[in-house]
Amino acid sequence: MPDARIRILSTLTEIAAADWDACAAGGAVRPEPFVCHAFLSALEEAQCAAPRAGWLPQHLVLDGPDGRPAAVMPAYLKSHSRGEYVFDQGWADAYIRAGGEYYPKVQVAVPFTPVTGRRLLLRDPEDPVGRPALAAGLKELVRLRGASSAHVTFATAEEWEALARIGFLKRTDRQFHWTNSGYATYDDFLGELASRKRKTLKKERREALANGISIEWLTGAALTEEALDAFFTFYLDTGQRKWGTPYLNRQFFTLVAQRIPDQILLVMARRNGRYVAGALNFVGAQALYGRYWGAIEEHPFLHFEVCYHQAIDYAIARGLKVVEAGAQGEHKLARGYLPTTTYSAHHIVHPGLARAVAQYLDQERASVEEDAAVLTELGPFRRTCVEERD
Template identity: 40%
Template sequence: MKAQWFNQVQQIGKVRWQQAIGETKYPFAQYAFHAALEDSGSVGGETGWYPEYILLMEDDDTPVAIVPTYLKTHSQGEFVFDWSWADAYQRYGYPYFPKRIWAVPFSPVTGPRIFTALDPQGNSMELLGLYATVGDLLTQRTQQQTMSSWHLLFTKSHVKQAFVDDPILSRVSCQFHWFNRDYRDMEHYLEHFSSRKRKSARKERQKVVQQGIRLQRKLGVELTEDDLSFFYLCYQSTYAKRGQYGYLTREFFQQLVQTMGEQVVLVLAYHDDQAVAASWCFFDDQSLYGRYWGCLQEFDCLHFEACYYQGIEFCLEKGLQHFDPGTQGEHKIARGFEPVYSHSLHYIDNEGFREAIEAFCKEEAQSVVLYHQETTNLLPFKTA
């Protein structure tokens, strides 16, 4: 097997890319997703995200796998926060940036980070050697370029076993995901809540209706230009409330509608027939991935309905088994989203900093485990 580096998806080409990833429907593995990031200017240019894709091939040049990596000059849009690490480097006069991340940009979604037809779901233990090989490749390149580190973000939990003999640090955090336990429909799902929690959930949904809100789900292929313009206004409004500007351009979403519209669902909320909020999700044959939300008017419980209940209903209609609504948010627990661990792996080249960061990760992990236990006890489901 051999590896080749590319800094543009077009250099690999759609045919080779799709041949490498095979039949996987995972939206963040698709050529179309990464092409939209580049073509729209959401990465590259002055963004601080500089693609370095690795194409793994057999000796006869048959594509085997795609590995998405990026040079980064900051830590924005990653959702595994290492600002304190960068500050420590700066205080001691060492450069932390640029660094390399092995990740999907702007997407705190656990999944495979080697996209390959050999393992479409990213669950194979037999392919851990491939992760170890890529890790060695990144370590060598990091050392050759005298960079500080590389970081594998939101990887599957078993992948850390590929690095047990390497100086790779493991970090854990907590998210909240929904799982389909063979629920027939929304009412059947809510029947599994305790009486008090079920009443609360129904009351939340009724509040939305009583305020005159109507919700509609539309696939990406059904979206109009007006729908897209409204969604993008909502997307930017979420950042504007924090005095920021959204990372992704309108052209990114426009291109995705054209190239991946069958894997996009948009929840639109209307008040008196005027659009007031929107929630954007991706989906494949197994999971729904909630990504972007925004509202132009505030309504009681609308966020819960548009981002969670509507997504659960969509999963039940489509037979999807899992809903990842995004990072953080204890408010998800009362709607039936269960705490799950998310994992990242980190190579720190400087031994002194590595030891300090390792101690930090171990202490942090203890707090995360305790938090996971505490939030599990808050779930709304009936107890045996």
């Protein structure tokens, strides 16, 4: 795009929040929580997505004819593959064994956040120039930084197809999402399940709260430092058991709660006057995004209640269309969360590595599609309900 002027930002402080968010919103009233300036800048300010953590911000900004940003892209130069949830360590190992240098690479993503959303953020969604200009700028960024590759992860299907048309490799995976079919109550949702599955979930919910546990929804001004302290303890426990060192620190949670409090939902479980478990969610225009969970007491089925059933309750109460409950987890299937495809696009500079990865991805996409079909068949919905959803 010879007439396009693209800037590289080393921090989000170099762009006004209003300008970034105008692109991130793409004509909507406000951006989805994860691509807004407040969320991404909180990650940088708290040093979670920062050079010392192996995330060097390299955000792209396309300036429009009026001098204002017409399109932006959250991008990072990375020295590792952690915190991405689209796994390319096998590609890196193969390339390194062959004598290449896989790192640094460029990652277009929301750090530590496996949530589908727009990655090529256009102020005007109908702008014919913005998307190809950002894609060309991304390839140029790879060249300028001597990177091996660029990876656009958890993109929309539309972006995935657009990037494929200019040579990016197509990758898919799956998550489990719950869809609101216009339910007025949780019982309406249960009515679509097979009888045995319905009884199981009712029993599960009763037993989760059997030990004197009560549930609270905290959002907005109710996100006190006391509640955040309790949740952070839960988050640390889960993170240390799963992957050693959690990606986020306590400062991040304070910053994001201060900046977008009405887009955060804490589901907290209380017993004997203190919080014992909790799940952090973010609220979008049409979706509830479950992100982190933890507990300091073990209770049967409490994890499922706090993370999945309460999320469904909240979505029904607020008229949200979807609950995205995070990456992986086939246990979500029994609770009404069905397989949903996720998309990523990859530009690899070395022709030999690109060919090998392309061959692998052809097989992987077929496997993901096959797997999703099988899992949907195993879901808890009555046969007629599955056919209507299809």
